[in-house]
Amino acid sequence: MDFGLLGGVRARVGGADLDIGHTRRRGVLAALLLEAGRPVPAERLVDRVWGDRPPLRAKETLYGYVSKLRSAGIDIRRRPGGYLLETDRIDLVEFRALAKRARTAPDDQAAELYDRALRLWRGEVLDGLDSPWFAQVRESLQAERAAVELDRNDVAIRLGDHAALLPALRDATQAHPLDERLAGQLMLALHRSGRSSEALRHYDALRRTLADELGTDPGTPLQDLYLRLLGQQAPPETTKAVPRQLPAPQRWFTGREKEIADLTEPSSTVVITAIGGAGGIGKTALALHWAHQHADEFPDGQLYVNLRGFDPVGDPVTPQNALRGFLEALGVGDPPADLDAQAALYRSLVADKRMLVVLDNARDTTQVTPLLPGGAHCTVLITSRLQLLGLLTAHGARSVVLDVLDEHESRAFLVSRLGAERVEAEPDVTRELLELCGGLPLALSIIAARAVTQPDLPLSALTEELKDQRLDALDDLSADLRTVFACSLRVLSPEAEELFGLIGLTSAPDLSLKAITALTGRADTRRLLRELEAAHLVQQHRVGRYRMHDLVRLYAAEVGPAHADANLKAFIGYFAATAHNGDRLIEPHRPPITPPDGDPAPLADVTAAMDWFDAEHESLLAAQRLAGAHRWHDVAWHLAWALTNYHLRRGHAAEDIEVWGAALVAADALQDRFKQVSAHKFLGMALADVGRYDEGDHHLRRSLELVEDDYGKAAAHRAMAWAMERRGDVAGALEHAQAQLELFRALDIPVRVAEALNDVGFRMARLGDYVRAEEHCREALALSGELGHVEGEAATSDSLGYIAHHHGRDADAVEHYRHALKLYRQLDNSYEEASVLRHFGDVLAAVGRHDEARDARQRALTLFRAQGRVEDADEVLALLA
Secondary structure (H helix, E strand, O other), rough: OOEEEOOEEEEEOEEEOOOOOHHHHHHHHHHHHOOOOEEEEEEHHHHHHHHOOOOOHHHHHHHHHHHHHHHOOOOOEEOOOOEEEEOOEEHHHOOOHHHHHHHHOOOHHHHHHHHHHOOOOOOOOOOOOOOOHHHHHHHHHHHHHHHHHHHHHHHHHHHOOOOHHHHHHHHHHHHHHOOOHHHHHHHHHHOOOOHHHHHHHHHHHHHHHHHHHOOOOOHHHHHHHHHHHHOOOOOOOOOOOOOOOOOOOOOOOOOOOOHHHHOOOOOOEEEEEEEOOOOOOOOOHHHHHHHHHHHOOOOOOOEEEOOOOOOOOOOOOOHHHHHHHHHHHHOOOOOOHHHHHHHHHHHHOOOOOOEEEEEEEEHHHHHHHHHHHOOOOOOEEEOOOOHOOHHHHHHOOOEEEEOOOOHHHHHHHHHHOOOOHHOOOHHHHHHHHHHHHHOOOOHHHHHHHHHOOOOOOOOOHHHHHHOOOOOOOOOHHHHHHHHHHHHHHHHOOOOHHHHHHHHHHHHOEEEEHHHHHHHOOOOOHHHHHHHHOOOOOOEEEEEEEEEEHHHHHHHHHHHHOOHHHHHHHHHHHHHHHHHHHHHHOOOOOOOOOOOOOOOOOOOOOHHHHHHHHHHHHHHHHHHHHHHOOOOOOHHHHHHHHHHHEEEEEEEEEHHHHHHHHHHHHHHHOOHHHHHHHHHHHHHHHHHHHHOOHHHHHHHHHHHHHHHHOHHHHHHHHHHHHHHHHHOOOOOHHHHHHHHHHHHHHOOOHHHHHHHHHHHHHHHHHHHHOOOHHHHHHHHHHHHHHHHHOHHHHHHHHHHHHHHHHHOOOHHHHHHHHHHHHHHHHHHHHHHHHHHHHHHHHHHHHHHOHHHHHHHHHHHHHHHHOOOOOOOHHHHHHHHOO
C-alpha cells in the first residue's frame, strides 16, 4: 500500500485509490502518516484533526474513523502510546530521501533526483485539511519544497540550463520578492544569458525594496555577486573581523533580576560564572540575555560554543574542536592540532582583549578548563546541568543556581507572550495556570505557544488541559525538547533512568506512590522519585501523586527498558486487584468472581473505594489499555468488570464504552462464554446510555443469545429493559422487567427480587398503572429495608416519588425524593443523584417552591453536563430558561 500527502491525502494499492472517506477521516490518516512509526495519542489526534472545535464525543468519533480506515485495509494498530501506522511508503518520505541523495550527488545525477522529488507533488500538500495544526504543517512542508527548488535551481545553473530556467525564476521572484537567494539565482541566470544590465537592475530594485520595507541592505553573498557582475571584486578587509558569535536572545525573556545582578561583576578580573539548574529551567536564556545586554562592554568580540555536554544523540564537543572554532573566529587559518598548543595560542590572542566567552551546556570541568582565557579582561559564562565544583574550587568561579520563576515572573512571561488583556481577563484561571506550571520556563513556554497558536481559546481551557496532562508537543520544537529531556537523563543514576522509562511505558498521566512502587518492585522507589523530581522529569503535584508532562512522558516511553513485562504486569495487577476489592465494597451483592493476581491497596469502606476510583480513574483506563496492547486478555476484561459500578455511579458512559469494547475483544480472544456475555451486556447498556440504541440493542441481544444460566438470563433481561426504556419503548421494557422478576423469584435471590420489583413497578408507573406500580414498589422497599440494601432502597424511593407525583400526592413525592437524594449522596452515586434532582425539581415546581425547584434543576444540569448526558442536560436547560 502506498500513501500520498503531497496533494490530496490518498492510499493506493496496485495503482488504484482506496476509498478512505471524507475529509476528517483523511485528516486522521494524514496525522498518523506524518508520525509514521511513532504512536499518536487519541487526544493529540483529536487536537490535530479538529483543532479547537472537536465534536461532542470526539474520542468516540475518532474510534469510528480509525475503524473505518482499518476496514479499508489500512493497518492502524493500538499501542500504549496511542495509534500507530508503520510504513515508509509515503510520497513525503520518498521526496525527502530523493532530496537527500541529490545534495551529495554529482550535478548531472542531482538534477534528475531533484526533478523526481518535485514531480511527487500533485498539488497543494494536505489539500482540504483545515485545522490549525495542518495549516502549520502545510506551511512547513511548502518551505521544505521551496528549499529543494532552490537547490535544484543552483544545479541547473551550474549545468548551463540557465536560459530554460528564466521563466520559472521570474515567476518565483514575483511571488517571493524579498528572497535574496532566489534573487541571486535570477541575476546569475540573466547574466549568463547575456542580459547583465537586467540582472543589475533587478539587484538595484531589490536593494531599494529592502531599504524601504526592512531598513536593511542585501546580504554579503548577494553584494559579492553584484560586484562580480560589475567585473569587480569585493574590497579586501583592512581589519580582522571581530567575532560576534552570540545566538539571538529569547525575545520574551522576563524576570531573573536577582540572577542578572549576581552575574554582573564590577571588577576587571576574570569572572567565571557557572549557571546551574535543571533541564528547561532557562540557563541558556539567562546567559544570552545577560550577554546581549552587556555586549558593548566587550568591544573585541563575543565567542560562543554549545559544548553539547548532555546531548542525547551526539558526543560532547571536545576541547580541541571548540578551540579550533574559536581560533578560526579569531583569524587563525591553520590552527595547531595539539590541545596544549591550541590553548596556549588562544590565551595569547585574547590576553589583552576585552572579550566575552559563553560556554553553553558544559559536561564537566575537564571540558571547559582549556577554554578559559588567561587575560584579565575577559568574562566567561558557563551553563551546565552540574555544579562544576572543580571550577568553583580551582578557578574561583562563582555559581548562580537557577530556581523556578516566582508567580510575578511567571505572570510577566505570559503577559509578554499573550498580552496583558488576555492574561488579566481571567485572573483566577491565570493564577491556577501559573501554579500548575510551577514556574518552570519550559512548561510556561509550551502553554504560551499553545495560547498564541489558538488566540480564541480561553486560558481556562488550557488550564484544564494542563491539569489533565493532555498538552501535545509543538512539532517544530520537538527535537529541541527531546534534547532538553535527554540532558536531564545524563545526570540520573541507572536505577532512576530505568524508573523514568517505566513510568513512560505506563502511559498513565498521573500515578500514586503505591502504583509506582508496584511498577518498580523496589523499596527505594521514593528515593528514585526524588531523583527524578530534582531533574524536573516528574512533578509531585499533590502529596504522594506524581505526573509527567505529556511531552516528557512520550520521550520516556521512547527510552523505556526493552524488557519490562514483569514490571508492567505487577503495575496492572495492582490496579486490577485494588479495583476488584473496591467494586466488592461498592456492590457487595454482585456475583463473586475469581480475583485477579496483584498486590492491592487497602480500602476501608465504600467512601474509601469511591475516593480511590476517583483518584485513579485515568490510571485505571491507562492500565487497561496497556493490558490490551500486551494481549493480557484476562486482566483487561477484569478491569472492565471492576470499573462498571463506579462508572454507573459517576455517569462515565463514554468510558464504559471504551473499557467494555476492549473487554469484548479480550473475551472473544479467551473464548470465555461468561466474559463474552458480560461484555456484550455492559457494552450494550453503555451504548444505549449515550443514545447509540441500534448498536446497544445488537450487543444486548447477543448477550441474551449467548447466556446459558438463569441468573445470567435474568441479568440480561434487566439490561434489555433498561435500554428499551431509554429508547422510549416502556411497554417492551416492562416485558423484560417482568421476565427478570420471574427468573429471580425462581432463583430465590431476595436482593435481585427487590430490584426487579422496583423495575417492574417503575415501568408500570410510566405506563399509567399507578396502583399496581405502587404495590410492587412498596414490596420492593420493604424487602430492601429488611436486607439493608441501601442502593435498592434509594432506587425504590425515587420510583415512589414519581408515582406519588403523577398520582396527585406531591407532598408524599417531596419526601420520597428527599429520602432518595439522601441515600444516593450517602452512596456517592452522582449519576442517580442527577436523575433524582431532576424529578425533585418537577415536584417542587408543582407545589410552588420555585426557588428550590430552580436550585435542584441547576444542580442536576451541572451533573448531567459533567457526565456527558446531553439530552438530559438539554431538557433541564429548557426548564430553566
